[in-house]
Amino acid sequence: MQTRLLPGQSLALQQVLSPQLQQSLLVLQTPLLELRNLVQQEMETNPVLEELPDEPGSESESSDDDNFKDEFEKLASLDEEWRDYMAQSASSGADGFRSSREAKDKREFFFDSIPVQETLQQNLLGQLNQTALNASDRKAAELIIGNIDDNGSLQSAPEEMALNSGIPEEDFEKMLALIQGFHPPGVGARDLRECLLIQLRREGKENSLEYKIVSEHMEDLGRRRFPEIARRMGISVEDVQKAADNIGRLNPRPGQVFAAAPQNYVLPDVTVEKVDGEYQITLNDEQIPHLRISNLYKDIIASGNTQSGEVKDYIRDKIRSGKFLIRSIHQRQQTISNIAKQIVSRQGDFLEHGRSHLKPMTMAEVADAVGVHETTVSRAVSGKYMATPQGIFEMKYFFTPGYQTASGESLSNTSVKEAILDLVKREDGNQPLSDNEIVEILSERGIPIARRTVAKYRSELNILPSHMRRKY
Secondary structure, three states: OHHHHHHHHHHHHHHHOOHHHHHHHHHHHOOHHHHHHHHHHHHHHOOOEEEOOOOOOHHHOHHHHHHHHHHHHHHHHHHHHHHHHHHHHHHOOOOOOOOHHHHHHHHHHHHHHOOOOOOHHHHHHHHHOOOOOOHHHHHHHHHHHHOEOOOOEEOOOHHHHHHHHOOOHHHHHHHHHHHOOOOOOOOOEOOHHHHHHHHHHHOOOOOOHHHHHHHHOHHHHHOOOHHHHHHHHOOOHHHHHHHHHHHOOOOOOHHHHHOOOOOOOOOOOEEEEEEOOEEEEEEOOOOOOOEEEOHHHHHHHHOOOOOOHHHHHHHHHHHHHHHHHHHHHHHHHHHHHHHHHHHHHHOHHHHHHOHHHOOOEOHHHHHHHHOOOHHHHHHHHOOOEEEEOOEEEEHHHHOEOEEEOOOOOEEEHHHHHHHHHHHHHHOOOOOOOOHHHHHHHHHHOOOOOOHHHHHHHHHHOOOOOHHHHOOO
C-alpha cells in the first residue's frame, strides 16, 4: 500500500508547490510593510497589473475565492500527509519500504521548497515525525513541543502537563528526554541550568569542570562569585574564570536561531476598537496597493489577430499571474480577518481588563473555527500585529497554553505570571513570599501549579528569590 501512496503524494507535491502557490504562501506570511514592497516589485515585473486610486472593485476576482482557497489549503493538508507517511515509514522498519532514502530526500525537498521561515515548534515536530512512537507517547511529545517557547525553554513542567492532560507524568518525562536530544542543543530545558547541562553533555563534557560548576554552583556562577566557587572546589580562581568563559560560549536561548530578525517599526495589520459597546476589527488595507488587470491588455487578448500568438500567450500568462496575485492578497486579508474575529470573540476579558485575563487558546482551535489548516493559522499570524485597547501585540501572543482551575475556568500561562507578579507586589517586604507559599496561595485560588514552575515564571519576570527580596 505504501508503494502506491508515495507516487500519489509526489504528484500532489508537484501540484501544490507550483510557483503561484509558493507566491500565495509568501503573500500570506509576509508582514504588512514588506508586503507593500513585494506587491510593488510584482507590478514592476508584470505589465498587466495597475493600481487603483481608491477601494478595489469587482476586479479583485473574488468570485473565484472558494476555488482558490481550496487550492491554497492543499499545501497545509500535505503537511499532515507527510507527517503521517513519515511516521508510518519509521514504524515499518528497515524492510517496510525499500527506498527510505528516497522518501527522506523527497521530504527534504518538500520542506526546502516551502517559502516560509520555519518556527522552532515546526522544526521540532519535523524531528519528532522521524521517530516511531505509539499514539500516547506522540500526544505527550506534541504537548511538550506546544509548551516550548521561542527561546527553546519548556514553559510547563511535566507534572503540570500530566495534571491537565491525564497522561502519566512518567510519559512526559520520557518524551521530554527524547526532545531534549533534538536540535538545537539545549531545547526543552526547564531552566538555564538544565539548558547548559544539556549542551555540555551533547559536547561530551559530562566529566568536565564546566559541567560540575553548572551542576553544583549555578547560583554562584550567575553572581560571578568565582573565589567562592574556587574555595568550595579546591581549585584556583583562574581555573574557575577559564571554565566560566567556556560556559559563556554556550547558548542560553537555543530557540532563537529560528526567530525572525526584530522589526524596528511595527505596523498593525488589524485594529480592534470598541464601538457602541461591541469590539470591531478593521484591517489595515491602506498600505497594500489595490490592484486590477489593465483593460488595455484585456483588449489585446480580445482583439483579432493583430498580435502574434507568442505575444498573446505571454499576455495571457501575465494576466493569469496577476489574477492569482490579486486573489492571494484578498485571501490573505480574509484569513487574517477571520482569525482576528476569533481572537476578539475568545479574548473579550483580555480586551476589557488586560493581560491577567488572557485565556488559553490554541491554533488548532482557531483553525477549526475558521475552516483552515493549523499551519495556515501559524503562517497567517507570523509577524502580524494587532492594535487593541490594551496596546499593540503580535497576533501570536494570543495563542498560549494554560491551566484548568478547580472551578473549571481556563487560565493562560500569562495570567498565572500576572498573578505571581501581583502577589510579589503586595507581599510584606519583611517576610517575602517563598515559592512554596506562592504555590499554596495559587492552589487555594484553584490554580494547580508546581513549585518549579513558580520559580521559572518568577525568573522570567525578573523577580529575585525570597531571601534576596527581604528588607533588612
